[in-house]
Amino acid sequence: MVREGEASLEDVPAEATVGDIVTLKGSSNFGEYAIFVIEDVFKKEEKIAGDKFEWVWDTTGETDGYNNIEIFILDERAPFSVGDYVSEDWKKSEEGKKGGVDASAGIYLLPPELTMSVPEIVSDDDEVEVNGTATGTDHVYLIVIDYKGELIFPAGGIEKATPVIDDKWNENIGELDSARYCVISVHKGKDGTTKAIEGGKWVVAEESLKGKSLKQKIAILEGEDVLGEAGSDDLYEKAYFTVSAPRVSLEVPGTVQIGDPISVTAETNIKDGERAFVFLSQNSSLVDKTTTTVAGRKVEASLNTSGLGLQPGKYEVKVDVSGRASDEKVVTLVEKEENEPTPPPGSNETEPPGSNETEPPEPPGMKEPKPQGENELEIEGGFGEAELGEEGANGTNEGFEEEEEGEGAEGKPKIKIPLNSWDLLVSVCLAFSISIALKKRRRRRC
Template identity: 25%
Template sequence: MKNTKIMTALVVLLAAALCIGAASAAEYINVSSGNTTFVFEKVNLTDGTESGTLTLFSEGSTPAAVNTIYADSYGNGANFSLYESSVNGHYGVYYNTSNYTKVKNGEAAFVYIWYPEISLKAELTTDPNTGATSGDSIDGKTINKDTVVSFLINTPYVGPVNASKAFPDGRFVSDGKNLTAKIIFTTPAGGKTTDFNTTSFANVNLNQSQNLAGYTKAGSNAAAGTWTAQAEFTGYKPFADNEKKKSNTISFTLQSTTLTITAAKDSVVRSNPFTVAIQGESKQKYAVYIESPATNEVNPTLQPGQSGFQSSVNNKTRPNNLSSYSVTAGFIYYDGYSNPIGGIFETDASGKRTIQFNTAADTEDKTYTIKVSSLILATGDVDAFDSSNYDKVKVKVEKGAVTIAASGDGSYYIGEEIKLTGTNTDSDVIYLFVTGQNLLSDGVILKALPNLKAANQAQEPGDTISVKTDDTWEYKWDTTRIGVDTGAYTIYATSKLTNGKSSNPTYDTDGKTVIAAKLSDSEYATISVNLKQPFLSAIPSATVIAQGDKLYIRGTAEGSPSTLKMYLFGPNYFNAESITVEDDGSYEKKFDVPADLSSNQYFVVIQHPMYNGEFDAKLSTDGTYFYIDGKNTGGSGTQYQDTFVVKGTNKLQGSQAADALTKMIDDANIDDIYTKLTFTVAAPYIRINNPGDQAAGSTFTISGVTNLAVDDQILVEVMSSSFTAIDKTSTSTTSGVSQTTKVVAGDGTENAWSVEVDTTNWKLDEYTIKVNGIEVDVSTTTNFNLVEKVVTPTPTATSTGVTPTTTATATATATPSTPGFGAFIALAGLGAVALLVLRRN
C-alpha cells in the first residue's frame, strides 16, 4: 500500500513537470531566418541555427560586434528572450553567428529586431467624407464641438503594408488575429472611455505603418473642457501587457459652438489696419461687414485677397436683405463711396477666420460696428441673414497726430541746410507748405520753392514726404536756391493735402468732391524759422610777415558754403587758393610766404558764393582773367564783357587788380560777397636786448623782438667768447647754454621772445649771445660780460637782420560802404596798413 502511494506521487510529479515544460516551450514564437521580431517577444530561431547568440555588427570594412544577445537555451533551435536590457537600444539585423565571414558569405541565419513603436496624432479634417487631414494638429489647441478631427495611429515597424510577407509566421495576421490598438480618451471630469462622440476607438486594426483610426466631431453633447487621448496596443500579449508601450498623450480643449466676433484691439489710429476674428462652426460661411455704414463718409475697407473670402459662390449664399449696401457678383459689400466694407468668409476646420480692415488718412474718426451673421439657406435664389445668430464688436478709429521740429535755434543763414523732423501717426505722407511776407496768402509748397506753387495744388511725388514705419519723417531743406528774401517764415506740416491754411476746402469741378481739405480737417503742426543773410569775416595772424615764414588767415563764413576762394595780389604777383569751410562755419588757411617774395604790401580778397552756392565772379580756367558768369544773373547766360586781366599782356597792377575784383563782386546782378585785408612782407629779423654786465652765479632773462610769426621756434645760444680749440691733453672749462624758445605775440607789430639763463658755476668771461631762426634763415648776435660785481648797464638794441621800412598796426573794422582797395592804396603811401573786413549789406 505504501509503495502504491509512492508510485502515484511520482506519476503526478512527472506529469506536472511535463506540463510545465510544455507551457514554457509555448512562450517562444517560432521564427525562421529573415523574419522580423520585436523587443518584449520570446522567439525560437528554428533554422540555420549555428550558435546560442544573436549579434549585431557595425558598418564599415572591418565590422565589429555592436551588441550580442545570448540564448535562453540552445539545442534543437535557439530560444531568445528579447528584453529591453539585452537589446540595449541597438536595433537592426542580428546574425546567429559571431563570425562575420559567414555573414559576408550569406551562410548565417538572421532576424530583424525592432522596438514596437506606437504614436498618436489628431489633426483637423479637411474632407469629412474621407477623413483626409490638413496636417494641422489640435494638440494643445482649442476646437469647437462640431470640428471634425481625424485620429491617426503610427506604428512604423509593427504594421507594414504587406504584413503577410513581413510576418510569414502569421502571429499578427492569420485567423483574424490582426494586431490591434485602442485610443483611450480622458474626459474633463477625469473619466476614461474609448468612445469619442458615437465613434468607438476600442479596436483599431494596425495593417499599415500609419493607420487612420477614425474621424469624427465631439458633438454637442460632449463636455466642454480639456480632453486627453493616448493609444496603446491590444490583442497581442507581449505588447499589450507592457505598460511602457503606450503612445504619446495629446490634449485639446472643446468649446461650445457659439458664433462670436472679437477685435484684436479696441481702437486704431487711422491709416493703420485692424483685424477681427470670428469663431463659428467648422467650414461654415458667414457674412462679415460694417453695420450701417455712412453714405457720405469714408469707412474702413476690406483687405482684398484674404484667406477664406468667397469670391465665387452659389447665389444661395448671397444674402437678399442687404439694405444700405451694394452687392456685386463677387459678394463684396460696398458703401456709398464704392468702398468694400464686407464680404462672405468661410471658417477653417477649427471654425475660425481672421479678417482685416484697412483705414486711410481720410477715414472718418469714429466708432465702427463690425457684425458677423450666419446665413439661412433658402429654396429661392438667395439666402437671408439669420437674425438670431450673429455677433458684433466695436472698433474706434481715432485721429493721429503730427509734430514738427527744426534743428538749431530757429535762426538760419540762407544757404544753410535746415533739418526738419517730426512724427505722423495720422497718415503715411507729410505735406509741407510755408507762409511768409508777400508769398501766397494761404501758403506755397515748401519743396517746390523757388516756384510759388499753391499749397492746395495736387502734389507731385517729389513734393511730399513719406512717413517711416516707426511714424517718423525727415526732410533736409536746402536753402541755397529757395528764391526768398531774409525774414520770418512759418512752416506747416499736415497729414493730408489741405487748402493751405485756409478754413475752406477746395472742391473738384463737380462742386462736391474735396480735392484739398480745410486745415482744421487735417492733423497739422507748425514751426517758425528766421532766415538771415550770411556774412564773411577774415583775420590774419599778423600784418607784417617775414620772408619764408607763414601767414594764417582765420575767419567765419556763415550760410554753409563748402568752400571759399582766396586771391592774393602784389607787385608782379598773383595767387589763387581754395579754402575749406568746417561744419560750424569756421575756416583756417595757411599761406607759406616764399623766401624770395619781395618786401612789399600785398592784398587778399576772400570770396563767398552766397545763396546760389556758386562763384559768379570767376577766374578763367587758365588763371589769366576774371569775369562774371551770366548764367546765374538772369541774363542771357553768356559771360559779361567787362573782364579784367591779372596775368600776362594788359594785366592790371596788383593793387588795381584787387580793387577791380572787389568792385566786380559788388555787381548788383550777382549775390557773392567778399572780405578783404592786406599784409606786408619784410626781410626777417631778430633783435636782442643786450643784457649788459651780469654778476656771476645770477639768473637773468635774455629777450628781444622779431618779425617772425607767433609760435615760430628760435634757437638761443650763449657761449664764452674765449672758447677755442685746444690740444686733447690740455684741460679747459667753458660755460654756456643752448635752448629753444617760441615766438610770442608782442604789444605792437613786433613779436617777442625770451629765455632765462642761470650762470651758476660759470667762469668770469665775455660771452656771446647768438639767436637763430629755426624755420626761417635769420640770425643775430651780441655780447655781455660775466663779472664779480654788477654795474647797472644801459640796454641797447642790436640787430644783424634787415629792419623793414614799413610797419603797420592791425585793426578790424566793418566798412560796408568801402567799394574796393582804394583806401588801402592810399594808406600804403602813408606807411600804415589797416585790416578791413567787409560784410555786404
C-alpha cells in the same frame, strides 16, 4: 477727406546760418503727404512712409531772422507750386485738417560770416598759408595778386573752391618770391552767387585787363559792378602781406641785476613751429642757453643769471632761428641792490632823534609846579618863625608873619620864595640874608 491723428516735428535746431543745410524730419500716423510751409510760403511736399517724413532744407537765399515752420498733413497732393503764397484762409479750411496746423516749429537764421588771417611778413623759403572762418557756406574763393598786378593764385585765374569744414578754412598758396602781395577771399553770400567770378573764372583774369596794376585790379573787384554792387550779399576780406628773406629782431633789457632772469623777446617772419636757440655769453664763453619754438611769429625765452658766480659787466645775448636768421644784443649785468632792513613794528623813522623819548618819572615827594606867577620856593628850617611872602621879595620885612612852633615840618619856620625866573636868584639871596638877620636877633634876646 482728412483723417484725424497726430503729427510732430523732431529735433529742429534753434538756430542756423543762412546757407546751412537743415534737416526737417517728423512723424504722422495719418495722411499721405507732409506739406512744408515756411513764413507763409510753400516750400516742399514729401511723401509719408512708415509714419515718417523728412525734408533736407537748403537755406541758401533765405531771409535771416526768425522763420516759422508749419506742417500740414494731407491725403492728396498740395494745390501749390514751390514759392507760392499760402493764405490764412487755406490754412483754416478743411483742406488743412479741420482748420489748423498739424505740427510747427521755429528756427532763427543768422546772417553768414567770413573772416581771414594771413601773416604780414612771410619768409621767402616758407609757404604762404591763408586761413579763416566762414558760416553759411561750404566753400570760399581766394585770389592773390602781386605788386605788379600779376595774378598769382589761382593758376590762370580759374575758380578754385577752398572747402569750409566745421566753419573753418585754410589754403596753402605755396612759396612766393620776395615781393608785396594782396589776397582777397570771397563768400558768395546768401544767394550762393558772385559777380567776381563768371563762367568759372575771376573777372580780373580776362585778357582785356592784362597789364593793369594791382591798384586797378583791386578797384575793379571792389567796384559797384562786382563785389560792391548795390544789393549784393557777397562777403569778402582783403589783406596785404610781404614776402622777404628770413629775419629775426631781438629785444632784451639794457641792464639786469645779477640773480634776476633776462627776458628775451624776438620777432621773426619765419613760420611758427621752427626751433629757436637763445644764448648768453661773455667774451665767447657760453654762460647759459635755452631752446624754444616760434609761436605767433615770436620767440620768447628766459636766461638764468643766478648761482653762476657771474661778475658785473657786459654780456652778449643771441637768438638763432633754425640757422636761417639770427640777431645779437648786449646786456649789462650789475650787482643786486640790497634791500633796506625793515624797521621793527611801531617804530617811526620820520621822527627826529629823541622825539620819541619819554620823560623820566617824577621823583617821589616832588610837587607839581604851580602856574606862572604863583610858584613859590619853600625853604624849611633855620629861619625861626618867619615866612617870606611875595612882598618880602622886594627887600622889606613886610609879608613876614609870626608862626607858632609846631607849624611846618617838625615845627620849623617855613619861608616861601617866588620862583619867577630872575626873581628866583633874588629870592635865594634874600632868604640867606634874612636867615643871618634872624640868627643875630635870637642872640640879642639871649
